Amino acid sequence: MNLSLFSKCGVFTSASLSICLSAYSDSQRNINRKPNIIFILADDLGYAELGCYGQEKIETPNIDRLAETGMRFTNHYSGQAVSAPSRCVLFTGLHTGHAYIRGNDEVKSRGDIWNYAAMLADSTLEGQRPLPANTVMIPHKLKEAGYSTACIGKWGLGWPGSESTPNKMGFDFFYGYNCQRQAHTYYPPFLYRNEARVYLKNRLLPPKTKLDEGADPYSEESYAKFTQSQYSPDLMYRELLSFVEESKDRPFALFWTTPLPHMPLQAPEKWVRYYVEKWGDEPPYVGNKGYFPCRYPHATYAAMVSYFDEQVGGLVQKLKELHIYENTLIIFTSDNGPASGGAGGADSPYFESARPFSSQSGRVKSSLWEGGIRVPFIVAWPGYVRPGTTSDLLSAFWDIMPTLCDVVGVHSPETDGISFLPEMTGNRKIQRIHEFLYWEYPAAGGQKAIRMDNWKIFVRNIHRGGRKLELYDLNVDPLEQHDVADEHPEIIAKAMRIFRSEHIDSEVDLFAIDSW
Numbered sequence: 001m002n003l004s005l006f007s008k009c010g011v012f013t014s015a016s017l018s019i020c021l022s023a024y025s026d027s028q029r030n031i032n033r034k035p036n037i038i039f040i041l042a043d044d045l046g047y048a049e050l051g052c053y054g055q056e057k058i059e060t061p062n063i064d065r066l067a068e069t070g071m072r073f074t075n076h077y078s079g080q081a082v083s084a085p086s087r088c089v090l091f092t093g094l095h096t097g098h099a100y101i102r103g104n105d106e107v108k109s110r111g112d113i114w115n116y117a118a119m120l121a122d123s124t125l126e127g128q129r130p131l132p133a134n135t136v137m138i139p140h141k142l143k144e145a146g147y148s149t150a151c152i153g154k155w156g157l158g159w160p161g162s163e164s165t166p167n168k169m170g171f172d173f174f175y176g177y178n179c180q181r182q183a184h185t186y187y188p189p190f191l192y193r194n195e196a197r198v199y200l201k202n203r204l205l206p207p208k209t210k211l212d213e214g215a216d217p218y219s220e221e222s223y224a225k226f227t228q229s230q231y232s233p234d235l236m237y238r239e240l241l242s243f244v245e246e247s248k249d250r251p252f253a254l255f256w257t258t259p260l261p262h263m264p265l266q267a268p269e270k271w272v273r274y275y276v277e278k279w280g281d282e283p284p285y286v287g288n289k290g291y292f293p294c295r296y297p298h299a300t301y302a303a304m305v306s307y308f309d310e311q312v313g314g315l316v317q318k319l320k321e322l323h324i325y326e327n328t329l330i331i332f333t334s335d336n337g338p339a340s341g342g343a344g345g346a347d348s349p350y351f352e353s354a355r356p357f358s359s360q361s362g363r364v365k366s367s368l369w370e371g372g373i374r375v376p377f378i379v380a381w382p383g384y385v386r387p388g389t390t391s392d393l394l395s396a397f398w399d400i401m402p403t404l405c406d407v408v409g410v411h412s413p414e415t416d417g418i419s420f421l422p423e424m425t426g427n428r429k430i431q432r433i434h435e436f437l438y439w440e441y442p443a444a445g446g447q448k449a450i451r452m453d454n455w456k457i458f459v460r461n462i463h464r465g466g467r468k469l470e471l472y473d474l475n476v477d478p479l480e481q482h483d484v485a486d487e488h489p490e491i492i493a494k495a496m497r498i499f500r501s502e503h504i505d506s507e508v509d510l511f512a513i514d515s516w
Contacts, residue, residue, distance in 0.1 A: 034251040036328040043262040046338030046353030058302045062313030070380030071389045079397035081372040084156045086335040091137040093401030093415030097502040102511040105129040116206040126179040127159025139170030142253045145408035152240045153257030156180040175239040183259040186266040187228035201229040217284045248322045261304040263344030264291035271303030291344030332378040337364040356478045368449040438502040442511045457495040
């Protein structure tokens, strides 16, 4: 039976699903029982910021253990180089040549949208450009299959009261930040529970607030005001554990869209102290590159990642205590590459956050270089995904919609993706393969990119007339330093055809990018 046909149309019959899900194990399974789904989306976590992807400074034992119990993908890509469009691609299955949201868009015409006091007084100034009301998203399809759905973390795809809030886009429950800009502090004055604000015991401290005049930047006391009463990742973690507990007797889908480890540098004292004791003293970050100052920037960044790792371990333990771990599919990834240019005190070169790709400024987040879009991707599903396996399958965020539709047995809407259910369940012989992956990014001067076999085709400075197609062989040149376009005219010709065929003009002027 050719399961690629079922994958193409987006649905498996019970017989074909049984074949796929019983690929490698002789253990008895009940395929009629729908698996729980937990999708963990980190924010700005680099390809190499986990131990299982080669990180040597930051400790991530729980996520590493997740990889040991499942499959680690090495050729997986985010939907875009920045947050909101990457999430749009994830939830809709359309790449950025077709997606409605293709860049971050605060919709400045609404008013003083970067004034945090104004946003506190007027919720209509929060949030990002909303998706159209008729957009079909993953939670819609999961609800069609009988799932209870939740999104806990950061949204970024529509402001409060718009047609594109989480609850209006298929999620039964939402808790967290509606707005990306509000997530620029981990001690916000409020979060959202569904459509309503929940005010916290934190005062408004606008991002970019500096040290007090005359404060000693080497004194820990100078940074006291940047730590307040309620740390948002703590609050969101409690909510997700509560959702899992309340949903244990029925199939559920939880999208944990944590803001960690996005700037600013704010972490629990326990973990900061752990790395300070491990590494010793370091120069402070005084806030000259945005966000908040931080006494121990390297230690605090590592603390944010390790704290998040600790939470992942706690969630897995909760699943085991509830006796539902064996029936839960866990997917872990990041929305894009690590922060660039020392933003907010981040230091990707220090951690080699994108290794083996470049971790230098301009080559990570906000760019279509490999460091900006190649992301960690781990799938764990006891009894279905063979432990300790690695996949080099070419895959991307737009594959998630058809894959999850196949897992739960509903028709997928038309997408740019291919279900990788056969790959992760051991049926590699029948796994359909992408001929190419495509991105366009209207910011950063205008960029487009294609991944095709071992080749990366890249065009930059499009808004300034750039049309030269650069070609890199990632097998021998992962740092993308040696342009070999002149040596392979046939690949350049094929890439040009793809650039023309995959682009549809955006409905949003801000996302316009020349086609040729």
